[in-house]
Amino acid sequence: MANKYDNDFKLNTVKLVLEEGRVASQVARDLGISEKTLYGWIARYKDDPNNPFVGSGNLKPEAKAARDLERENRELREENEILKKRCASSARTGSKVPVHL
Incomplete structure (x- = not known):
């Protein structure tokens, strides 16, 4: 070893x-x-x-930064998909989902 x-x-x-x-x-x-x-x-x-x-x-600083950005991007995409599903679900049931901008 x-x-x-x-x-x-x-x-x-x-x-x-x-x-x-x-x-x-x-x-x-x-x-x-x-x-x-x-x-x-x-x-x-x-x-x-x-x-x-x-x-x-x-990791070298550049590689760490790239990895962190990829992780953040993946998390944001997942959150986006959850919100899309929630909006589609509420549109079918007629309930209103509050959207905070």
């Missing part, structure tokens, strides 16, 4: 190599992680230093 490391651990580990100039292979050995894993973290950090470690429930 793969180990899971939190974003702070990954970020601090990458900074040991990039900012403090420590040798990646030695940092990996000291922390008990594979060099391949560490080099992957370094590559992701270099690609996007602001949001390097997404996944496992963590």
Whole structure:
């Protein structure tokens, strides 16, 4: 089973190599992680230093905003369908449904 490391651990580990100039292979050995894993973290950090470690429930801000808008859109469509059904039902029975605008 793969180990899971939190974003702070990954970020601090990458900074040991990039900012403090420590040798990646030695940092990996000291922390008990594979060099391949560490080099992957370094590559992701270099690609996007602001949001390097997404996944496992963590999204980039743009992806989170898009997901939130999609959810809101879906909820509004569902509410709209409920209101349409309610209006159609009240039209058949002759009752008046108050509409607040």
